[in-house]
Amino acid sequence: MTQARLMDGTALARRIVEESAKRAADLTERTGSAPCLATVLVGEDPASVTYVRMKQNRCRKAGIVSRHVELPAATTTAELVGTLRELSADPAVNGILLQHPVGDHIDERAAFEAIAPEKDVDGVTFASFATMSFGLPGFVSCTPGGILRLLDAYDVDPAGKRAVVVGRSAILGKPVGMLLLARDATVTYCHSRTQDLSAAVREADIVVAAVGRPRLIRGQDIKPGAVVIDAGYNPGNIGDVDFDSAVARASLITPVPGGVGPMTIATLLEQTVTAAARQLGV
Amino acid sequence: MTQARLMDGTALARRIVEESAKRAADLTERTGSAPCLATVLVGEDPASVTYVRMKQNRCRKAGIVSRHVELPAATTTAELVGTLRELSADPAVNGILLQHPVGDHIDERAAFEAIAPEKDVDGVTFASFATMSFGLPGFVSCTPGGILRLLDAYDVDPAGKRAVVVGRSAILGKPVGMLLLARDATVTYCHSRTQDLSAAVREADIVVAAVGRPRLIRGQDIKPGAVVIDAGYNPGNIGDVDFDSAVARASLITPVPGGVGPMTIATLLEQTVTAAARQLGV
Known part of the structure; x- marks a missing residue:
């Protein structure tokens, strides 16, 4: 039985980060100041602390200055909004990252909307x-x-293909569907209320699993030759796709870990450099 | 052969407008000022002039004051943005409608974004x-x-149903798909680049045709018992659905005219009254 080719997110992310580092160095040389990402953390959730630290380390290695703002867990929505507005107005800050989650007592949407779009x-x-x-x-x-x-990177052109996105979160499912639609895919959104998920997934030339349920998508539901993107993260490095059965049906598949995961920070770094370049007009 | 029941948009729109008129009258009595919709027209496109006039007439009948702003065709983006910002800041204006299209030399998106969300x-x-x-x-x-x-109004609950939206415009296809998704439908977006439109439409429990191609959707593509919403407008009062063949397969169908059409202005009037009530805190 043939096996799908793996989509190596680690290698692609490394290339993007290297290129971003070159652009950051060039920008620093030309303008005298390095691109700056402000990271904002509310409270001391251990996972969030780890994520933010990892992002800061990756920034530093790429020649991006990171400015870290730590706020106590008891921070109010108004205080957080105020901080984000200040960072939005600060010309020394090029990009802003508010680490999710911010705590149930805070209106996270109001906080997000306090980030200037050009620094988002x-x-x-x-x-x-x-x-x-x-x-x-x-x-x-x-x-x-x-x-x-x-x-x-793997020459998969979404145009005219049927893409099925499983999951509809504001930060993952919904936007990835919209990006695929903008690239001319025929896009279907599935979710917890979808009646026959298997039938819907079987139509897909491109499957994006982004729902956070371990091994929800099984090989028998994958159309032979489909491209399978596993954006799920579940405890124990388990994706939303049952890799062992899916790899036998797909033509391309992302491993977990080493597929989608590394791409997230790479995109963050790349966009931070782009934001700096735009704001500095270089 | 059984025929689909018609979804009477004219009657439903009339009820919504009557109710909005009552709310407008109540609000006028309580606050001393009627809800106000500002309509902005750039240039003299005959169809746009007609639309705006129709909207103003319907406002008047519902007890909504309309303030009309006519700008010359040569208006710049900056001028239009300035006008819309003034209206956004004017406490006497509760809702703002910028009539589309505004002319190719204007950045329509910049203009839209100058409308305050609470007046949009x-x-x-x-x-x-x-x-x-x-x-x-x-x-x-x-x-x-x-x-x-x-x-x-016709007791069609989208939850768990497969909805297929044909068309992906910013003002119709994309938002109607998102509204259906928010109501727990499994939503597929089809468009001009969709490879097998008939196959996709045949999966649908709810079809929304919103693409502007006369009689694109034919009865043979309708799943028996599906709900068919025809939001297409083509010259000669022809919809995007081939009514005669679709009516024999659907369970519910919107006629053209008299289906979706009347609902648009009804929603505009209703939202204008709601905007006024929110802004006045009553």
Whole structure:
């Protein structure tokens, strides 16, 4: 039985980060200041602390300055909005990342909307969602944008293909569907209320699993030759796709880990450099 | 052969307008000022002039004041943006409608974004698209919102159903798909690049045709018992659905005219009254 080719997100992400580092160095040389990403963390959730630290480390290695803002867990929506507005107005800050989650007592949407669209390098604002949806210039949500880059790198042109997105989160499912639609795929959104998920997935030339349920998508549901993108993260490095059965049916598949995962930070770094270049007019 | 039941948009729209008129009268009595819709027209395109006049007439009959702003065809983007910002800041204006199209030399998106979201009763801003997409409170695009009202009025619950939207315009196809997704339908977007449109439409429990191609969708493509919403307008009052063949397969179908059409203005008037009530805090 033939096996799908693996889509190597680690290697592609490395290339994107290297290129971003070159652009960052060039920009620093030409303008005298390095691109700057502000990371904002509310509270001390251990996973969030780890994520933010990882992003800062990756920034530093790429020649991007990171400015870290730590706020106590008891921060109010108004205080967080105030901080994000200050960063939005600060010419020394090129990109802003608000680490999710911010705590249930905070209106996260109000916080996101306080990020200036031109600094929304994480692609979380209404404006970024709309520009993704309408195929207009703007920043993309990092994981969805990374998925499109992976498809491009493996010469998968979504135009005219049937794409099925399983999951409809604001930061992953919905935007990746919109990006695929903007690239002329025929896009179907499936989710927890979908009645016959297997039947819907079987129609797909491109499957994007983005729902956070371990091994939900099984090989028998994959159309032979389909491209399978597993954007699910579940405890124990288990994806939303049952890899062992899917790899026997797909033509291309992302492993977990090493597929979609590395693309998220790479996209964040790339967009931060792009934001700096645009703001500095170079 | 059984025939589909007709979805009477004319009657439903009349009820919505009557109810909006009552709310407008109540609001006028309580606050001393009637709800006000500002209509902005750029140039003298005859169809646009007719549309705007129709909207103004319908406003007047519903007890909504309309303030009309006519700008010359040579208006620049900056001038139009300035006008829309003034109206957005004017406490006497509750809703703003910018009549489409505005002319090729104008950045229509920049103009739309100059409309304050809380006055975007036509549902054209990025913010309105995002709130529709994320199931958040806000104003809906009028035709998509009207379609959802029609479904509700005929007890069609989208949850768990397969909905196929043919068309992906910013003002109709994309938002109606997002509204259906927010109501838990499994949503497929088809468009000009879709390879086998007939096969995709045959999967649909709910078909929304919104593409502007006369009689594109034929009865043979309709799943027996499906609900067919024809949001297409083509010269000669011809819809995107071939009514005569579709009516024999569908369970419910919107006629053209008298289906989706009347719902658009009804939604505009209803949202204008809602905007006024919110702004006045009553």
